[in-house]
Amino acid sequence: MQNDSLFDRASESHFAGDLARARQLYAELLAVDAAHAGAMFRLGVIGLQEGAPADATGWLERALAVDPGQRRYREALAQAYAMAGRHAEAAAVYRGLLAEEATSVDFRCGLAAALQAHGALAQAADAWRAALQSDANRADVWNNLGNCLRLLGESGEGEAAYRRALAIRPGDANALTNLGTLLQERGHDEEALAHLRAALAAAPDTAVAMINVGVLLTRLGHLDEALSLLERAVALEPHVAHAAYNYGVALQARGQLPEAQAQYRRALALDPALAEAANNLGNVCRDLGEHRAAHEAYETAIRVRPGFVDAYNNAANLMRARGRLDEAQALLRQALDLDPSRSATLNNLGNVLKDCGDLDEGIECFRRAVMIEPGNLTAHGNLLYALSFQAADPKAILDEARRWSAQHEAPLGPARTHDDAEPAEGRRLRIGYVSADFREHCQALFMTPLLAHHDRTRFEIHAYSSVVRPDATTARLASHVENWHEVRGLSDAALADTIRADGIDILVDLTMHMSDGRPLLFARKPAPVQVAWLAYPGTTGIGAIDWRLTDPWLDPPGHDGHYTERSWRLPHTFWCYDPLASEPEVNALPASSAGYVTLGSLNNPCKLTDTTLRLWARVFARLPTARLVLMAAEGGAQRRLAQRLAHAGIDPSRVRFLPFRPRDAYLRSYREFDLSLDTLPYNGHTTSLDAFWMGVPVVTRIGPTVAGRAGLSQLANLGLTDLAADSDEAFVEAAVSLATDLPRLAMLRATLRERMAQSPLMDGERFARGVESAYEGMWRVASQSRPGA
Numbered sequence: 001m002q003n004d005s006l007f008d009r010a011s012e013s014h015f016a017g018d019l020a021r022a023r024q025l026y027a028e029l030l031a032v033d034a035a036h037a038g039a040m041f042r043l044g045v046i047g048l049q050e051g052a053p054a055d056a057t058g059w060l061e062r063a064l065a066v067d068p069g070q071r072r073y074r075e076a077l078a079q080a081y082a083m084a085g086r087h088a089e090a091a092a093v094y095r096g097l098l099a100e101e102a103t104s105v106d107f108r109c110g111l112a113a114a115l116q117a118h119g120a121l122a123q124a125a126d127a128w129r130a131a132l133q134s135d136a137n138r139a140d141v142w143n144n145l146g147n148c149l150r151l152l153g154e155s156g157e158g159e160a161a162y163r164r165a166l167a168i169r170p171g172d173a174n175a176l177t178n179l180g181t182l183l184q185e186r187g188h189d190e191e192a193l194a195h196l197r198a199a200l201a202a203a204p205d206t207a208v209a210m211i212n213v214g215v216l217l218t219r220l221g222h223l224d225e226a227l228s229l230l231e232r233a234v235a236l237e238p239h240v241a242h243a244a245y246n247y248g249v250a251l252q253a254r255g256q257l258p259e260a261q262a263q264y265r266r267a268l269a270l271d272p273a274l275a276e277a278a279n280n281l282g283n284v285c286r287d288l289g290e291h292r293a294a295h296e297a298y299e300t301a302i303r304v305r306p307g308f309v310d311a312y313n314n315a316a317n318l319m320r321a322r323g324r325l326d327e328a329q330a331l332l333r334q335a336l337d338l339d340p341s342r343s344a345t346l347n348n349l350g351n352v353l354k355d356c357g358d359l360d361e362g363i364e365c366f367r368r369a370v371m372i373e374p375g376n377l378t379a380h381g382n383l384l385y386a387l388s389f390q391a392a393d394p395k396a397i398l399d400e401a402r403r404w405s406a407q408h409e410a411p412l413g414p415a416r417t418h419d420d421a422e423p424a425e426g427r428r429l430r431i432g433y434v435s436a437d438f439r440e441h442c443q444a445l446f447m448t449p450l451l452a453h454h455d456r457t458r459f460e461i462h463a464y465s466s467v468v469r470p471d472a473t474t475a476r477l478a479s480h481v482e483n484w485h486e487v488r489g490l491s492d493a494a495l496a497d498t499i500r501a502d503g504i505d506i507l508v509d510l511t512m513h514m515s516d517g518r519p520l521l522f523a524r525k526p527a528p529v530q531v532a533w534l535a536y537p538g539t540t541g542i543g544a545i546d547w548r549l550t551d552p553w554l555d556p557p558g559h560d561g562h563y564t565e566r567s568w569r570l571p572h573t574f575w576c577y578d579p580l581a582s583e584p585e586v587n588a589l590p591a592s593s594a595g596y597v598t599l600g601s602l603n604n605p606c607k608l609t610d611t612t613l614r615l616w617a618r619v620f621a622r623l624p625t626a627r628l629v630l631m632a633a634e635g636g637a638q639r640r641l642a643q644r645l646a647h648a649g650i651d652p653s654r655v656r657f658l659p660f661r662p663r664d665a666y667l668r669s670y671r672e673f674d675l676s677l678d679t680l681p682y683n684g685h686t687t688s689l690d691a692f693w694m695g696v697p698v699v700t701r702i703g704p705t706v707a708g709r710a711g712l713s714q715l716a717n718l719g720l721t722d723l724a725a726d727s728d729e730a731f732v733e734a735a736v737s738l739a740t741d742l743p744r745l746a747m748l749r750a751t752l753r754e755r756m757a758q759s760p761l762m763d764g765e766r767f768a769r770g771v772e773s774a775y776e777g778m779w780r781v782a783s784q785s786r787p788g789a
Contacts, residue, residue, distance in 0.1 A: 003033050010042065019046050037066040041073055044080065053084035071097065078110055087118035105134045109141060112148070121152050139169035146178055155182060173202040177212055184216055192216060207237040211246050218250040221491050226250045234263075241271035248280060255489045257284050268300075275305035279314060286318055287468050294318055309335045313348050320352050323660050326635040328352045343373035347382060356637040357605030357644075359389055377520065380404050381513035388538055389606050389682045394562040394705045401541025401564060404513075409523040409542055416525045416544065419500075423783050428460045429775060432504040432527065436466035436488075436516035440473045440663070442686040443510060446534055449576040449764030450771060451480035459772060462504060464495065466516060473580075492518055496526035506775050509545065510534045529782050531775075532565055536685070537574055537706045539563035547778055549771070550574055553713035554706050562706065568774045572760035573717050574710075576767035577689045583664070586695035586753055587671045589746045597739045600629035600673035600696075602658070602666065603687050605641060607679035610648065615701065615728055616677055617649035619735045626739060628655045629673050670694035674745050675738055683710040692718065692756050695749040699723045699738060701731040717760045718752075 010025030023046055026039040033039075040063035047056030060077040067073065074093055081090035094111035101107060112127035128145035132138065146161030162179035165172055180195035193216050200209040210233040217226035230247040237243045248263030264281035267274055282297035295318060301311035312335035319328035332349040335342065350365030366383035369376055384404050387397050431454075437443040454461050463481045466488040467474055478484045483502075487495050495518070499507060507527035511517035512535040522530055525544040532540050533549040540548075541564050548565040551574045560567050591597045599619070601608070608630070620626060628650065632638045634657075642652040658669055667690060676691045678684055678700035684691070688698045688711060700711025702724055712724040723738070725731035738745060756762055 003029060003036065006032075007036070007038060010039070014042060014046070019049060022046065035066050037063045037070070037073075040066065041070070041076065044073075044076055048076065048080055048083065051083070053080050056080035057084055057086070071100070078114070082110075082114055082117065085117075087114045090114040091118060091120075103134050105131050105138065105141070108134065109144070112144065116144075116148050116151070121148055124148050125152065137168055139165040139172050139175065142168065143172065143175045143178060146175070146182075150178075150182060155186060158182060171198075171202045173199045173206070173209065176202060177209065180216075181212065189216065189220055193220070205236070207233040207240065207243055210236070211243055214250060215246050218246075218253055221253075221494055223250060223254045223489070227254065239270060241267040241274050241277070244270065245274060245277045245280075248277070248284075252280065252284055253489060255486075257288050260284050261288070272300075273304045275301045275308050275311065278304065279308065279311045282311070282314055282318070286314075286321075289469055291318060291322060307338050309339050309342055309345065312338070313342075313345055316348055316352070320348075320355065323633055325352055325356050325633045325637055329356070329636070341372050343369040343376045343379060346372070347376065347379035350379070350382060350386070354386055354389075354606045355604070355633065357608050357632060357641050359386065359606045359609065362386060362606070363390055374407055377408055380407065381517065381519060384541065385513040385536070386606070388536060388705065388707045390609070392611075392681045392704055394559075397705065398539060398541075398562055398564070401539050403541075405541045405543055405564070408520065409544065412520065412523045416523075419528055420783075428456075428458055429779060430460045430462065430503055430505045431775060432462040432464060432499060432502070432507045433510055434464045434466075434507065434518060434521065435510040436468070436518075437511065438463060438465045438474050438477050439467045439469070439471050443534060444473045444477060445577055445580060445686065445689075446575055447477060447510070448480070448578045448580065449762070450768050451477060453764045453768035454480070455768070455772060456482065459775070462502060464499070466518070492521040492524065495521055496524040499526040505529060505779060506531060508533055509540065512536065512538070512540050529778050531568075531778065533574075537710065539565060546782070547774075549774060550706070551713055553716045554709050559706070568778065570767075570770045570774060572770065573767070574713060575685070575689065575761060576764055577693070577756070577761050578764065579667075579690070579693050581664075584668050584671065584694075586749060589674055589742065589749045590672060591674045591742055592746065596625040596627060597623065597675065597742075597745075598627045598629060598673035599623075599675050599677050599735075599739065600670075601677055601679060601684070601687075602629075602631045602669060602690075603679050603684050605630075605632045605637060607682050607684070608641065608644075609680065610644065611681070612679045613645060613648035613650065615680065615731060618728070618732045619677065619739075620650050620654070622732065622736045623739055626654070627673075629658060629669070630655060631658045631660065631669075634659050666690075667694060670696050674749075675699065675735070677735060678711045680708060681705055682707040685710050688714055689756075689761065692752050692761075695752045697723060697738065697745070697748045697752065699731065699735045700725065701728070702726045714761065718755055719759075 006025060006029045010022050010029060013025060014022035026043050029036055029039045040059045044056045044059035044063060047059060057080040060073055060080055064073050074097055078090045078093040091111055091114040094107050094114060097107045108127055108131035112124045112131060115127055116124035125148045128141060128148055131141050142161050142165035146158045149158035149161060159182055162175050165175035176195050176199035180192045180199060183192035196213045196216060200213050203209050210229045214226045214230040227250050230250050233243045234247050244263045244267040248260045251260035251263060261281065261284045264277045267277040278297050278301035282294045285294035285297055298311050298315035301308050312331050316328040316331035329352050332345055332352060335345045346365045346369035350362040353362035353365060363386050366379055366386060369379035370383055384400050387400055391397050435443065461481050462483040462485060464485045464487045504527045506529045508531045509522050512532055513519060514535045519540065519542060522542050523544050530545045531547045531549060532545050537550055537554050543564060545565050547568050548563055549570055550567050551570050551572060554574055555567050555569060632641050638657045645652050645655055670691055676696050676698040678698055680701045681703040683700055691698050698711060700715060702709055702712050715721050715724045723734055725734050760766060
């Protein structure tokens with residue numbers, strides 16, 4: 001009787017929720033009756049209630065040892081095993097229970113859940129189906145079957161199961177969420193959003209539902225609503241790392257980088273193993289220019305998830321940006337060891353190899369990336385651009401450009417809409433320039449003269465800037481632009497809508513297939529007339545781009561078939577140059593005091609092809625005391641280039657390498673040599689203009705492609721066409737003749753800067769009038785060819 005009274009008092013405390021008092025009384029009962037199975041069972045239940053599965057299983061196993069016939073003890077033990085992660089043992093208990101009651105839906109569900117958690121997915125699916133044979137109207141079971149089928153990779157059947165659950169219980173938040181996220185994974189974003197919104201309506205104060213909707217809205221570019229929902233989710237669940245992380249993703253997409261950085265740091269403080277947050281933190285720190293912090297974040301991501309390929313890629317891209325190419329290459333090769341078929345890794349490795357001067361291997365990486373993932377827009381653009389440095393036949397470039405268009409542009413054709421070109425009498429033509437390089441970048445050397453001299457009475461100028469970190473050069477360029485638009489946060493589709501709304505007449509692509517270009521913006525044809533210019537004098541392959549600007553030297557008659565665009569030749573030059581500084585001054589000819597002539601090239605190593613090095617070797621064979629200065633990254637890139645020089649016939653002991661330098665130091669490098677040798681098949685462009693500005697003449701070899709006629713174009717505008725050779729023999733003779741004519745070299749040293757300043761290459765006003773005349777001519781052609789004109 002005393003034991004019964006003590007058990008009743010313990011039960012009363014237990015049912016009242018006073019678990020501590022109940023535990024004490026059950027323990028007192030066991031002290032006087034060590035075999036009281038009921039007290040052991042209740043202590044096991046308290047363990048379940050408190051989330052202490054080890055305590056629960058211990059007490060329940062003791063209770064069953066005393067009274068093995070109690071089914072409820074076994075039911076509780078199965079739950080305890082599941083809570084403890086002992087899923088195989090939980091499944092065994094449920095099988096025993098089903099042997100006694102084969103039609104129990106609850107036991108079948110328990111078995112199915114245990115099998116699924118144990119990884120026996122096919123058996124789990126059979127168990128869920130068996131439960132439904134007993135009761136086909138259980139929405140929760142249909143939902144769980146959908147989850148299991150999804151894990152099995154049977155997404156179609158999983159979707160059907162979720163829909164059955166919703167047919168039974170239309171407002172089931174779990175089924176709505178699961179169906180929504182499955183549809184999202186399958187790319188059915190709009191239908192997914194409808195279901196996730198319904199889940200949020202069914203559970204309006206649930207942070208998880210807010211996060212699911214917010215994540216998809218972020219992906220769809222609906223950032224205002226996404227940010228509002230995700231901010232509420234963080235307020236509701238301030239200690240949930242994924243809430244902070246996803247809020248950070250939306251803030252990053254909006255371009256609010258410091259705020260995103262704070263959320264990623266918050267997520268990592270809550271969950272130091274959240275590798276995605278560390279990786280994204282690295283990206284934000286990189287974009288903010290905090291390179292050390294970015295490196296540390298990527299290292300954290302890799303440490304907590306050693307197989308995190310994306311983090312390896314991002315760390316490698318950071319090393320590449322900092323000129324640490326050996327480290328970048330090592331990281332990317334580690335990433336390829338983890339996943340040899342990752343297209344993004346091959347693309348990034350291609351970029352690093354190209355920077356190192358290993359052009360052929362880099363192009364092979366781009367080709368493999370495109371073969372593995374034909375839809376990889378970036379890799380395909382990099383392949384097309386890189387071919388300009390390798391191909392001696394313009395047809396090879398054009399063929400790849402057309403393949404790019406068929407893969408990436410053609411799917412956008414049916415949705416392409418724009419207003420027809422109307423005669424512009426009585427109004428200004430609206431010109432839009434699109435670039436991510438309105439910053440301290442070589443592009444600013446050419447945009448400044450044009451923007452500063454545009455005729456505002458005839459043209460309304462817009463700039464659409466995707467600059468990551470605006471700087472003083474950005475501000476200088478913006479001061480010359482009537483309508484400056486920061487559009488980094490806009491998708492191509494959203495930006496196309498913005499440009500249409502702005503009524504742009506002529507849209508100019510300044511980046512083409514170079515880094516951070518927007519080729520799919522132009523593929524959407526947001527303006528009646530579209531033009532490619534400046535990035536490089538080649539073709540985009542984009543059928544929606546109508547024209548390309550060029551000049552008579554780059555494209556003499558007969559070259560128009562090399563491009564998908566029509567060619568509009570400016571009167572004099574493709575380039576109009578402003579060094580944006582008067583320093584450094586031109587120095588005296590180094591050979592006058594050195595006793596030998598120094599030749600040089602500060603072109604990117606990817607231009608130093610074997611064809612180029614063999615041609616240069618013929619020059620050096622004729623100039624036994626000459627020296628050579630080249631630019632290459634420190635480490636493996638310089639070592640491999642030295643080996644290639646030796647193989648071509650140039651003694652590496654005659655060569656000095658310079659690392660990549662900031663612009664001021666880079667310009668001062670030209671003070672160290674007397675004469676520049678051009679590259680083939682891709683001539684120097686900006687580097688040659690820099691050389692002329694610093695008093696260094698350039699001897700060029702005219703090539704078969706437009707990129708190989710840049711030297712001719714620039715020299716023609718300087719009146720120095722005798723330095724442009726149309727054969728290898730003529731190149732060698734021109735270089736040797738000039739290198740051994742110190743008086744002429746000294747004269748050129750003293751006069752080239754002034755010659756530049758007086759030439760079309762630096763006449764911003766004349767250049768702007770030529771470009772404007774081109775725009776008016778293009779508009780006239782378009783308006784005359786419109787339907788009904």
